[in-house]
Amino acid sequence: MNLEAVPRVASITKKEFLEGYFKPQKPVVIENGVVDWPATQKWSLDYIRQVAGDKIVPLYDDRPVNHKDGFNEPHAQMKMAEYVDLLKSKPTKYRIFLWNVLKEVPQLQKDFNFPDFGLKLKKNLPMLFFGGQNSSTFMHYDIDMANIFHVHFDGKKECILFAPSQTKYLYKVPYSLITHESIDFENPDYDAWPVLKSANGYKAELNHGDVLYMPEGYWHFMKYVTPGFSMSLRSWPKNPMNFARGLYNILVMRTYDIAMRKMKGQKWIEHKNAKAITRTNSLSKSRPRINSLDI
Numbered sequence: 232m233n234l235e236a237v238p239r240v241a242s243i244t245k246k247e248f249l250e251g252y253f254k255p256q257k258p259v260v261i262e263n264g265v266v267d268w269p270a271t272q273k274w275s276l277d278y279i280r281q282v283a284g285d286k287i288v289p290l291y292d293d294r295p296v297n298h299k300d301g302f303n304e305p306h307a308q309m310k311m312a313e314y315v316d317l318l319k320s321k322p323t324k325y326r327i328f329l330w331n332v333l334k335e336v337p338q339l340q341k342d343f344n345f346p347d348f349g350l351k352l353k354k355n356l357p358m359l360f361f362g363g364q365n366s367s368t369f370m371h372y373d374i375d376m377a378n379i380f381h382v383h384f385d386g387k388k389e390c391i392l393f394a395p396s397q398t399k400y401l402y403k404v405p406y407s408l409i410t411h412e413s414i415d416f417e418n419p420d421y422d423a424w425p426v427l428k429s430a431n432g433y434k435a436e437l438n439h440g441d442v443l444y445m446p447e448g449y450w451h452f453m454k455y456v457t458p459g460f461s462m463s464l465r466s467w468p469k470n471p472m473n474f475a476r477g478l479y480n481i482l483v484m485r486t487y488d489i490a491m492r493k494m495k496g497q498k499w500i501e502h503k504n505a506k507a508i509t510r511t512n513s514l515s516k517s518r519p520r521i522n523s524l525d526i
């Protein structure tokens with residue numbers, strides 16, 4: 232794929248960040264963005280096991296969206312201690328997604344603060360994400376179109392990003408925030424997804440303590456190369472169009488999608504997946520070989 236490396240800086244001033252990355256809406260990895268956090272010294276999977284071992288955690292694997300699954304309903308649950316043991320013992324697809332561990336284990340709140348990169352951050356407690364070796368999230372963008380500072384802990388993670396301007400090449404599923412779930416973004420089959428060749432994106436590797444800035448509405452695919460966890464801090468979109476899009480997503484799009492799933496079930500999901508293919512392929516002159524079978 233046409234992926235350029237996200238620039239990495241050791242540290243950054245507010246002015247440099249706002250001028251160089253926020254205003255042009257470009258991603259950046261800030262290596263020492265949160266060095267002053269006690270979390271960068273303390274947080275590891277072992278530490279989380281120690282302080283949150285007894286908590287029951289909601290787990291998600293990478294099964295395709297099914298109408299029978301509720302919106303964001305977990306696929307399994309276990310104690311945090313068992314989950315950390317599982318992460319450390321073998322590759323697993325189970326991930327924790329949007330879990331408010333900070334509310335459940337208040338002592339963790341002492342270990343971080345809201346850094347000042349020049350953007351006003353949402354002060355509600357940030358969520359944590361965990362993943363096992365080789366687990367990944369679908370390519371998606373976040374419903375609120377926020378500016379995101381994604382801080383990684385313990386392991387190594389690979390990220391693939393696309394700006395919103397690339398959406399037309401990405402086989403986006405209508406009334407959702409994901410691309411077609413059959414695309415392997417690490418090794419895409421261009422016979423099946425020919426238009427993907429036209430997309431220009433970014434890649435980044437995150438290690439412990441790295442902060443990835445993702446601008447408003449950026450697509451992101453994340454793969455845990457080794458077990459680890461991350462925290463996302465968010466700032467409302469500053470572009471009024473993106474702010475309106477975030478409100479639309481939350482108030483209209485999601486409501487409509489949930490209603491259609493209830494009414495039409497799996498047929499609705501299949502219809503949307505087929506639409507993702509026909510819409511994007513209408514940009515291509517060459518006829519795809521495999522997609523027609525998927526529909």
Ligand SMILES: O=C(O)CCC(=O)C(=O)O
Nearest residue numbers: 360368373381453461463
């Ligand atoms: O790393 C993950 O599991 C997903 C992170 C993500 O999607 C986000 O921070 O918005």
Ligand SMILES: [Fe+2]
Nearest residue numbers: 371372373451
């Ligand atoms: Fe996300």
